[in-house]
Amino acid sequence: MKKVLILSASPRKSGNSDILCHQFMEGALESDNQVELISLYDKKIGFCRACYACFKTGKCVLHDDMQEILEKMQSADILVIATPTYFLTMNGMLKTTIDRFLPKWQELGGHGVYLIITGHDNKKGLELVGEELEKIFRHLGNEIKGIIWGEGVWKKGEVKNTKAMDEAYLMGANV
Numbered sequence: 107m108k109k110v111l112i113l114s115a116s117p118r119k120s121g122n123s124d125i126l127c128h129q130f131m132e133g134a135l136e137s138d139n140q141v142e143l144i145s146l147y148d149k150k151i152g153f154c155r156a157c158y159a160c161f162k163t164g165k166c167v168l169h170d171d172m173q174e175i176l177e178k179m180q181s182a183d184i185l186v187i188a189t190p191t192y193f194l195t196m197n198g199m200l201k202t203t204i205d206r207f208l209p210k211w212q213e214l215g216g217h218g219v220y221l222i223i224t225g226h227d228n229k230k231g232l233e234l235v236g237e238e239l240e241k242i243f244r245h246l247g248n249e250i251k252g253i254i255w256g257e258g259v260w261k262k263g264e265v266k267n268t269k270a271m272d273e274a275y276l277m278g279a280n281v
Contacts, residue, residue: 109183127186128143
């Protein structure tokens with residue numbers, strides 16, 4: 107049994123990224139893993155202030171939900187990071203969250219990481235997001251285990267009839 111933490115940057119409940127997160131979760135749960143899904147939009151996460159106080163204390167000066175998220179990330183075996191694509195990159199909620207990794211960035215390695223990337227473009231139009239996230243999570247000392255490309259989807263729910271649904275379930279089932 108593995109401990110799986112899913113961070114969804116989907117701003118829409120039952121949006122395409124959110125649907126794929128739940129599909130991944132279903133596969134992981136059916137394979138007897140422990141799974142928690144955190145919707146970042148339900149959390150209070152402020153912008154990094156670049157004060158670097160965290161370098162001395164290991165904690166951020168901002169008192170919001172990020173400390174709890176970092177603790178959960180540290181204790182997970184598997185991380186799943188999901189974002190829709192906005193103007194060829196990850197959305198702002200995910201970027202804000204990643205910026206707030208700073209207090210614990212040296213302690214966020216050793217995980218298997220799956221990425222879920224959605225957008226109205228084809229895969230070629232989504233690849234920059236994949237490249238960015240791969241570099242970030244590899245730099246932290248993680249292994250990228252798979253990328254689920256929810257390509258060609260824009261309207262809420264369009265991902266339901268795509269191969270990404272099967273991929274999300276299967277990757278979840280095989281963590």
